[in-house]
Amino acid sequence: MYEERPARLDGAVVWSIGPSPVGEESVPVLPDGCMDLLWHDGRLFVAGPDTCAYVPEGGPGRYAGLRFAPGDAPALLGVPASALRDRRVDLGALWGEARARRLAERVAAAPDLAGALEALAVDRAMDAPATDPLIRAVAMRLAAGRPVAETADAVGLGARQLHRRSLDAFGYGPKTLARILRLQRALALVRAGVPYAEAALRAGCADQAHLARETRALAGTTLSAYASDWAKRETPQPSGSSTTA
Incomplete structure (x- = not known):
């Protein structure tokens, strides 16, 4: 468990x-x-x-x-x-x-x-050294769905500087981090029972098709398969059974 x-x-x-x-x-x-x-x-x-x-x-x-x-x-x-x-x-x-x-x-x-x-x-x-407050600000803004260019301006970094510092801090550039955090927002809404199209828009995707492509690219699955697997994990199973992820 x-x-x-x-x-x-x-x-x-x-x-x-x-x-x-x-x-x-x-x-x-x-x-x-x-x-x-x-x-x-x-x-x-x-x-x-x-x-x-x-x-x-x-x-x-x-x-x-x-x-x-x-x-x-x-x-x-x-x-x-x-x-x-x-x-x-x-x-x-x-x-x-x-x-x-x-x-x-x-x-x-x-x-x-x-x-x-x-x-x-x-x-x-x-x-250990403390985390740079600027990096925390970048993560918070992207997690909230703010655009990368707007985030760079808000923290006072040029595009190249933001990309370089993001590689060190997050492992990939700010655009990739923004995509990943957007997908996580969308999947949280799906887990809460929000319809796919609404979840896509609320998370910052252009439409449901956009969310479906991102789910396939980043999670390696489909929205319907993800929702089904999540429901199985959340539903109590009879003794001796198992769920499939």
Whole structure:
């Protein structure tokens, strides 16, 4: 079962997933503009920013994760987001194998895996540079549906400067980030039962066909398939059954 709660780091979320039933397929992870620090099967690793749907390959077992707000992870991890785009990387490759192994053992020994992972990130954040307020402003404006050009003007950056800084902070340029955040807004409305055409317009798409193309391109599925799969996950299943993601 998936559970999440706000983390002690501003804008971050702590989450956990219990062991999956035998035969249950992995649920694709859709792009959301975020990066995660994860623990699974005694291993700590980082999920970089995705540009398309990712199907987990870690197998059964328990997962714990901390999802950073868009743009926050690079300062804490010490690596540009673009270096981790569409990648899952062992923490040892970033912080050193011995240190990563000690931290993974500390998390594994804790009664609350997610809480231990959060504490690890909080400790690291005390010594890491703070996120640039300008980057936070960019993320907030794009998440609210403001145009890229207007966002550049509002934060006082030229188009090239905004693109370069976005690559470091988010893993891709501002136009790609805006598309991903727009899709997330639309899918949240779909999950709430809003008709597709209305969800498209409210999220900032030109029309339903535009949203359908973006869903296919970024999520690798169709609107109807996404809504159907979400309904299956939200509907209690008889004992011994599983849902298909």
